[in-house]
Amino acid sequence: MSSAPVETVLVAGATGGTGRAVMRLAQSRVDTLRVLTRSSDAAADLRAAGADEVIVADLLNPEGLSAAVEGVDAVLSAVGTAPTAIPSGPPFVDGAGNRALVAAAADAGVDAFVMESAVGVGPEPSSPLATAFDAFIGPLQEAKAAAEAAIRDAPLRHTILRPGVLTNGSRTDLVTVADPGAKLWGVISRADVARLMLAAPTTPAAHNRTFEVVSKPRFPARNVSIDWTLP
Template structure:
């Protein structure tokens, strides 16, 4: 996709911290953003942050998700379960919910899907941090892995980002993006992850790829050199 090909972005997980960073970054750009939340009470806040339209629906029990996604060029998923959700035993929004979103994206014939996952998801060699993620939130990691697999099999362009520990620090535009199995560990700001999520659909080198992402430590010897573009 070219940067000018994105007219409408559908954002799932809009009320979360990464989702709100996506909204702030897209707000000044010439792109219409349709934001999804489960809570009607969050509609006004999301509009203040930058959503042009807010859709209320539940990915785990969707009412009319196909219509909500219809007309979008790009779907960005920042949905994620809290660590305490492991106690519920599922289903998890990272798994069943995100796969419902993928089905709606395929029905709507969207051009690209960008997903926020996590370090440690998948079968590749992992860092110690990733191994800890798997031990502490294993069921959620496996739900994310199932969604990643479904996305790779789907007939649409995709990018999967596996960030390390997420922080609320400032956007730096200085991150290490590496192939799965690079054994990255460390932290990265949600603002930096948000930038990559909105850039991925219009960055040629990000098409149909999965990346580990951290900013500290820098791991400059392991990073890929990608010319990230932005839509609008």
């Protein structure tokens, strides 16, 4: 399976930790780095951080999404909802927002879609950490599961990453990437997740697949050997 060139990338969730890490890595590797934010106040800061283009639109009010995805080769979605927002109830950007972005990307003929999900999403056997995720942020896990299903049903080449506990640590490139049901548990830096997200569209072995990912502890016996290739 071959990879199409990735020249224009849209990062959704660019104001978050993983999104910023994706931006830092992508700005020297793609021709056009476009980012999506719902806050016009964040636009200047995002440009200063390396964005070539900033689109202001709300994934939960998605009329403006067609402009965001026009001419894009790959969408990298690192959007997420803070657990403190769960009591206010759905819709959550993890679910409805990602689904709206998937629909817009499919309509625009985008080639690839990459989503940052979480361990414990989906019906596969899970680790105690994933079970804890389900217990404490169950509504967000359910929203992510609905978004994952929409991605798999869409005419898009996709990769879904289910990281463990996210940290602000340095990029290590030492990660365990496993198929769903591997029962991974542990932590992973947002920088390591960002590398996998940016590499996924240009890594044929990652196409149309879902992975659990952690960096500490490592699980070599469960690891899927993939040559992750950045643009």
